[in-house]
Amino acid sequence: MEIYVQLxxxxxxxxxxxxxxxxxxxxxxxxxxxxxxxxxEFFSLAxxxxxxxxxxxVGFGAPLGLAFVVACVAALAVVLLLGKAMYxxxxxxxxxxxxxxxxxxxxxxxxxxxxxxxxxxxxxxRLPTLIEGNLHVxxxxxxxxxxxxxxxxxxxxxxxxxxxxxTRLGTALRAVxxxxxxxxxxxxxxxxxxxxxxxxxxxLAGAAGALLAPVTVVTPVIGSAYLIKGFIAVVVGGLGSxxxxxxxxxxxxxxxxxxxxxxxxxxxxxxxxxxxMVVLLIRPTGIMGHA
Amino acid sequence: xxxxxxxxxxxxxxxALVAGPAQAQETIKLxxxxxxxxxxxxxxxxxxxxxxxAAKQVNDAGGVKVGGKAxxxxxxxxxxKYNAAEGTKVAxxxxxxxxxxxxxxxxxxxxxxxxxxxxxxxxxxxxxxAWGASMxxxxxxxxxxxxxxxxxxIPPLYGYxxxxxxxxxxxxxxxxxxxxxKETEVVSRKVWESLGVKVLSSDWYERGTTExxxxxAKMVGLKPDAIDLGTAPPGDSGVVFKELKVLGWNxxxxxxxxxxxxxxxKVGGDSVEGVYMGLSADFDGPQATEVxxxxxxxxxxxxxxxxxxIQIGGYDAVMALKAGMEAANSLDPKAIAAVLPKITFxxxxxxxxxxxxxTYGSAQHLLxxxxxxxxxxxxxxxVRRLVPAELNQRVGGK
Numbered sequence: 192m193e194i195y196v197q198l199x200x201x202x203x204x205x206x207x208x209x210x211x212x213x214x215x216x217x218x219x220x221x222x223x224x225x226x227x228x229x230x231x232e233f234f235s236l237a238x239x240x241x242x243x244x245x246x247x248x249v250g251f252g253a254p255l256g257l258a259f260v261v262a263c264v265a266a267l268a269v270v271l272l273l274g275k276a277m278y279x280x281x282x283x284x285x286x287x288x289x290x291x292x293x294x295x296x297x298x299x300x301x302x303x304x305x306x307x308x309x310x311x312x313x314x315x316x317r318l319p320t321l322i323e324g325n326l327h328v329x330x331x332x333x334x335x336x337x338x339x340x341x342x343x344x345x346x347x348x349x350x351x352x353x354x355x356x357x358t359r360l361g362t363a364l365r366a367v368x369x370x371x372x373x374x375x376x377x378x379x380x381x382x383x384x385x386x387x388x389x390x391x392x393x394x395l396a397g398a399a400g401a402l403l404a405p406v407t408v409v410t411p412v413i414g415s416a417y418l419i420k421g422f423i424a425v426v427v428g429g430l431g432s433x434x435x436x437x438x439x440x441x442x443x444x445x446x447x448x449x450x451x452x453x454x455x456x457x458x459x460x461x462x463x464x465x466x467x468m469v470v471l472l473i474r475p476t477g478i479m480g481h482a
Numbered sequence: 483x484x485x486x487x488x489x490x491x492x493x494x495x496x497x498a499l500v501a502g503p504a505q506a507q508e509t510i511k512l513x514x515x516x517x518x519x520x521x522x523x524x525x526x527x528x529x530x531x532x533x534x535x536a537a538k539q540v541n542d543a544g545g546v547k548v549g550g551k552a553x554x555x556x557x558x559x560x561x562x563k564y565n566a567a568e569g570t571k572v573a574x575x576x577x578x579x580x581x582x583x584x585x586x587x588x589x590x591x592x593x594x595x596x597x598x599x600x601x602x603x604x605x606x607x608x609x610x611x612a613w614g615a616s617m618x619x620x621x622x623x624x625x626x627x628x629x630x631x632x633x634x635x636i637p638p639l640y641g642y643x644x645x646x647x648x649x650x651x652x653x654x655x656x657x658x659x660x661x662x663x664k665e666t667e668v669v670s671r672k673v674w675e676s677l678g679v680k681v682l683s684s685d686w687y688e689r690g691t692t693e694x695x696x697x698x699a700k701m702v703g704l705k706p707d708a709i710d711l712g713t714a715p716p717g718d719s720g721v722v723f724k725e726l727k728v729l730g731w732n733x734x735x736x737x738x739x740x741x742x743x744x745x746x747x748k749v750g751g752d753s754v755e756g757v758y759m760g761l762s763a764d765f766d767g768p769q770a771t772e773v774x775x776x777x778x779x780x781x782x783x784x785x786x787x788x789x790x791x792i793q794i795g796g797y798d799a800v801m802a803l804k805a806g807m808e809a810a811n812s813l814d815p816k817a818i819a820a821v822l823p824k825i826t827f828x829x830x831x832x833x834x835x836x837x838x839x840x841t842y843g844s845a846q847h848l849l850x851x852x853x854x855x856x857x858x859x860x861x862x863x864x865v866r867r868l869v870p871a872e873l874n875q876r877v878g879g880k
Contacts, residue, residue, distance in 0.1 A: 194699070194703055197699050197729070201696055201699060205695065308518070312527075313518050313519035313520070313527065314524055314527065314785065314786065314787075315524070315745070315749070317720075317748050317749045320751070325728050332729045332730060403692075407692055407721070408720070408749055410523070412519055412690075416690050416691070416692050417692075447693065447696060448695070448699075451695075451696025451700065452699050452700045455685035455686050455697065456696065457659045457686045457687060457688055460688060
């Protein structure tokens with residue numbers, strides 16, 4: 192029993208970050224019909240800015256918690272700026288162009304990784320523990336820090352879901368994702384909505400990086416690992432589908448957790464790719480995607 | 483202006499005459515293929531810094547003297563990202579594009595093997611601190627290895643651990659899923675079993691893994707007396723030990739290829755207390771040489787980490803190469819390779835030599851001490867040092 196609870200806890204804590212990451216990826220695809228392979232760089236940048244600025248703020252005498260909050264705000268601001276620049280000078284010109292945006296985003300990912308290595312150095316960075324202690328529930332262990340991370344991820348995911356489902360912006364995003372030409376005929380400013388969708392996606396990746404920074408080792412290429420998992424999650428869940436991204440992320444996390452336990456992490460990774468192939472063969476639009 | 487023309491031209495001519503010999507000194511390019519990004523980045527960065535320091539030291543002392551001419555060393559380094567694919571690209575860049583004839587540093591068994599397959603064919607000399615033992619031997623006449631590998635490190639390390647913890651009956655192994663990990667696992671399993679310790683499971687993970695909770699849960703579920711993280715780099719080891727602590731496991735921890743206690747402590751905090759390592763050494767401690775202390779201080783300032791035995795290979799290879807070139811009185815890699823096993827030379831450890839012919843079939847392995855260390859009270863402590871008998875014999879020690 193204990194081990195099943197532990198596997199479930201592991202799946203949730205791994206899945207929480209994947210959910211945030213893949214929500215951004217799928218939102219951008221839904222609105223702009225592009226797959227942003229540079230999405231992982233938003234994640235890396237947020238984590239790196241926090242890793243660099245937090246010790247700096249603490250050095251000025253700020254309490255650790257406050258320093259983290261300020262560092263998060265700074266990181267998200269920097270990520271947003273990068274997202275805006277990438278949209279204006281790149282993706283705006285390649286909307287609904289899968290080939291062009293693929294080449295652009297791969298190029299940007301390589302460029303940004305090189306820049307991050309130059310600016311932040313390739314060395315691994317580790318943040319001090321923000322919340323000490325572990326929680327044991329039904330024999331399963333989790334750090335309080337990870338638990339808070341999961342809670343924040345759930346709140347952000349619910350917030351996004353509510354925004355998409357119940358606000359004017361959400362309605363506009365859904366309309367554009369459904370049929371952008373019909374949305375434009377109804378007087379919706381497609382380009383502005385696409386930009387907002389892109390920036391929300393950017394912020395979600397930044398938020399995932401910011402939340403993960405205190406519980407992992409931060410390197411300039413950390414986003415690449417999450418990009419692969421996030422991409423698998425949205426393909427399995429259905430490209431462009433918000434519920435699909437959540438389901439796909441949790442499924443991938445479950446495979447990683449259970450596969451890692453009963454076999455080993457390498458087998459779990461192989462299993463993820465097998466699942467992608469099976470889903471694409473049986474249901475090419477993904478579990479919750481539309482044709 | 484015209485009246486200054488003649489004196490200016492004379493001055494310029496004089497300067498050219500003075501500067502002439504220095505400019506005429508030819509430059510020899512030395513290559514490095516090492517991880518400069520990811521969890522093992524600090525190894526490559528450190529090696530590059532140390533190799534450049536050694537090259538500067540040689541250049542400042544007048545360069546390498548061969549055939550009555552003095553040559554300068556210049557170090558070029560590329561990121562092999564600790565994988566075979568990038569290692570192959572770096573090999574092509576170094577040996578084909580840059581036309582490097584001497585690779586004085588290569589880290590990571592998989593990328594180093596990729597490099598070796600080309601360097602041996604192209605007739606380039608290669609030094610490596612890769613951990614895999616399969617790169618050694620007479621099949622590779624131009625390859626010189628510089629760190630103790632599983633055959634030298636694991637038996638004394640596990641022997642010491644078992645002696646200190648005689649109650650150990652079971653162990654779980656975890657290694658990166660690459661050539662380095664695969665080679666180590668075979669030796670680890672054999673040595674643990676020879677000590678009467680049962681291997682409950684042996685697992686693999688991909689380099690770049692960020693979530694270790696699933697594998698930590700599996701390892702704890704097996705209730706082992708000891709956990710051996712094989713060739714996991716310090717960052718990964720710290721994360722794994724941290725996850726193990728969250729799950730309440732606190733047995734005997736071993737990292738045979740553990741190189742940097744500081745990096746591991748930075749990541750794992752107090753969860754790494756008591757970890758035994760086989761590739762770590764205190765280069766500030768009483769056993770360190772003056773050169774090692776100086777380099778350690780410099781590297782801390784430059785990279786923010788202390789030296790480890792993998793990085794120091796960059797310094798030692800430059801010194802060995804210089805000695806080899808001067809002894810052979812030739813720049814031909816084959817002539818240098820022929821003379822290197824026969825000479826002794828000064829490296830960061832003091833006087834050393836290439837040997838271990840009895841073990842590997844050729845004398846191309848650098849003879850350096852095996853140092854067993856442990857994290858005690860958040861610091862690295864040396865608990866055992868074994869100097870190879872052959873080294874004592876070659877350099878006239880005890």
